[in-house]
Each structure stands twice: as C-alpha cells, then as structure tokens.
Amino acid sequence: MRPMHGMAIIVPMVHERSSGNRLSRGSYVEHEAHDDDTVLRLAPRLAYFAGVARHEHVTRAAQEMGVPQSTLSRAIVRLEADLGVTLFARRGRTVSLTPAGRTFLASVERALAEVERAADSVRADADPGAGRVAFGFLHTMGSETVPSLIRAFRADHPRIRFTLVQNYGEAMLERLRAGELDLCLTSPVPDAPDLVARRLDEQRLRLVVPDDHRLASRKRVRLAEAADETFVTLEPGYGLRRITDDLCAEAGFTPRVAFEGEEAETLRGLVAAGLGVALLPPPAVARPGVVELTVTAPRAVREIGLAWLDGHPDTPPVAAFKRFLLSRRGALLP
Numbered sequence: 001m002r003p004m005h006g007m008a009i010i011v012p013m014v015h016e017r018s019s020g021n022r023l024s025r026g027s028y029v030e031h032e033a034h035d036d037d038t039v040l041r042l043a044p045r046l047a048y049f050a051g052v053a054r055h056e057h058v059t060r061a062a063q064e065m066g067v068p069q070s071t072l073s074r075a076i077v078r079l080e081a082d083l084g085v086t087l088f089a090r091r092g093r094t095v096s097l098t099p100a101g102r103t104f105l106a107s108v109e110r111a112l113a114e115v116e117r118a119a120d121s122v123r124a125d126a127d128p129g130a131g132r133v134a135f136g137f138l139h140t141m142g143s144e145t146v147p148s149l150i151r152a153f154r155a156d157h158p159r160i161r162f163t164l165v166q167n168y169g170e171a172m173l174e175r176l177r178a179g180e181l182d183l184c185l186t187s188p189v190p191d192a193p194d195l196v197a198r199r200l201d202e203q204r205l206r207l208v209v210p211d212d213h214r215l216a217s218r219k220r221v222r223l224a225e226a227a228d229e230t231f232v233t234l235e236p237g238y239g240l241r242r243i244t245d246d247l248c249a250e251a252g253f254t255p256r257v258a259f260e261g262e263e264a265e266t267l268r269g270l271v272a273a274g275l276g277v278a279l280l281p282p283p284a285v286a287r288p289g290v291v292e293l294t295v296t297a298p299r300a301v302r303e304i305g306l307a308w309l310d311g312h313p314d315t316p317p318v319a320a321f322k323r324f325l326l327s328r329r330g331a332l333l334p
Contacts (some may be wrong), residue, residue: 189305
C-alpha cells in the first residue's frame with residue numbers, strides 16, 4: 001500500500017545488503033514514498049501553472065481563476081522548486097514559458113483534460129434524469145424478464161442509461177463487491193455481511209425431458225421418479241446447480257451428471273438431443289423436442305433476489321431503479 005501525504009506510515013523495514021544494482025528493501029520503500037509525495041505536492045498547482053501559461057500574465061490569470069495574485073505567484077514558485085526546473089521567464093508580471101515550461105505544459109494540459117473528462121463522466125452518470133445504472137442479472141432472466149423490467153422503468157425515466165451484465169450469481173456478487181455493478185438480480189438470495197439483499201420473487205423449476213421420454217406423457221412428476229436418469233446441469237458455482245443438487249438430495253438421490261454447461265437454453269438443447277434430463281426455469285419461448293413437467297415433490301422453486309453493496313451510496317438513477325424493483329416484489333417475473 002502506498003503512503004498518503006500527511007499520514008505517518010509505518011512500514012516493516014527488512015534491511016538487506018545490496019547485491020549489484022539491487023536496492024535494499026528499505027531503500028525501495030523510501031523511493032516509492034518520495035515519488036508519491038512529489039505527485040501529491042504537484043497536483044494542486046497544475047491548474048495554476050496552466051492558467052498562467054495561457055495568459056502569460058500573473059495578474060490576469062489570478063483574476064480569471066478567482067485567486068489572490070500572491071497565492072498564484074507562490075504556487076508557481078513552489079512548483080518550480082519541487083520540479084527543480086524554471087518554467088517561466090519573468091518580466092515583471094508578464095511571463096513566458098521556457099522550453100522546459102512548454103514541454104511540461106503539453107503534458108499538464110493532457111492530464112487536466114483527462115481529469116475534466118472524468119469529472120464530466122461521473123456527473124453524467126449521477127444525473128437524476130439521464131444517469132447510468134450498472135445492472136447485473138442471471139443469464140436465464142435476459143431474454144424476457146430484464147427487457148420487460150427496463151421497458152416498464154423507462155416509461156417514467158426515458159433517458160436513464162443502463163450497462164447490462166449477464167453472469168452467474170457468484171461472479172455477479174464479486175463484480176458488485178468490486179464496484180463494477182450497482183445492483184444485481186441473483187439466485188439464491190445471498191446472505192453475506194457486506195451485502196444487502198431483498199427477496200423479490202420465486203420461480204418454479206420444471207423437470208425437462210425429451211419428447212420421447214418415458215415420462216413425457218405426464219404433466220406432473222415427483223423428482224424421485226428421475227433418480228435413475230442422467231442429468232445435464234449448469235457448472236458448479238452456478239446458483240441453479242446448487243439448487244438442483246439440493247433438490248435431488250431432498251428427493252433422496254445424487255444426480256448422475258453427464259454434461260455441465262453455462263446456459264439454460266444449451267441444456268434444453270442437450271435434453272432435446274436425448275442426452276439427459278434437467279431441472280430448469282420456464283423458457284421465454286417453448287422449445288420443440290422437449291416436454292416440461294411440473295415437479296410436485298419436493299417443492300422445486302428458486303428465489304430471485306436483488307442485491308447491492310452495504311453502505312454504498314446510490315446515485316439518483318440507481319436509487320430510482322432500486323425503488324422500482326423493490327416495488328415489484330411478488331410480481332417480478334412474467
């Protein structure tokens with residue numbers, strides 16, 4: 001961890017003798033601290049430097065920036081002292097850039113422009129009427145549920161933008177923790193001290209079998225009746241895989257897994273090809289070649305929840321979308 005300016009940082013110092021050009025570990029830490037301290041001293045003075053360079057006149061630059069002329073002059077003198085380079089040739093209050101000053105100005109202007117772009121970007125993302133929401137959701141909710149939710153939300157918030165991320169539950173929670181997502185729809189509903197989660201709805205799971213399967217003529221089935229079947233499932237780590245394993249255990253058996261995938265519709269294709277059976281949520285569009293059976297026992301459902309990082313402040317667009325989703329408890333799924 002790099003030290004911050006103005007803070008006392010205690011670093012364990014393991015002194016090693018130099019070998020060749022290698023510095024001791026203690027020397028390396030001191031060098032890093034010095035570099036960071038220099039950057040922190042320089043940063044507040046860069047805008048002052050650019051203003052004086054633009055006007056080539058200290059008084060006019062001070063008036064434009066709304067700072068006392070003495071403050072501006074001292075900032076430039078300290079900047080030159082920190083750099084160890086003369087940036088301006090002075091003739092009274094009129095100044096002109098030295099060759100070193102022109103070189104430095106080109107980089108400073110690029111840096112300040114990048115800061116301004118970043119400031120504009122975060123302001124735009126937080127705009128109540130046209131900001132951005134980074135929203136994660138399960139693959140199985142991408143074809144129907146999420147588009148209908150966003151369409152309904154944008155009826156009242158037509159200019160709010162979305163960054164949409166489809167993934168499995170654990171991967172989304174990691175992106176939530178990393179600050180890459182504002183909200184995510186996931187299953188099972190997470191229970192973690194650093195997250196806030198609210199149950200929104202539940203979705204019935206069906207036993208999906210090939211249309212020529214021995215159970216295909218049935219409408220309902222107990223899961224135990226599939227104990228001898230080969231299963232196709234999502235990979236370990238997916239919430240639906242965990243639910244499948246738990247339901248099979250509750251029904252008294254461990255599923256024999258022949259194929260593992262990442263997409264529910266891929267699993268349906270494998271079932272249609274006669275390669276096994278699967279426990280899956282309802283499809284957005286019925287797929288030929290399979291029959292979907294209601295599971296009567298055990299109760300085969302998965303809970304859908306909304307999660308966000310505890311203590312993380314919401315921008316106005318995120319807060320609005322969160323309120324919208326929470327208002328749809330029990331009516332989230334079509």
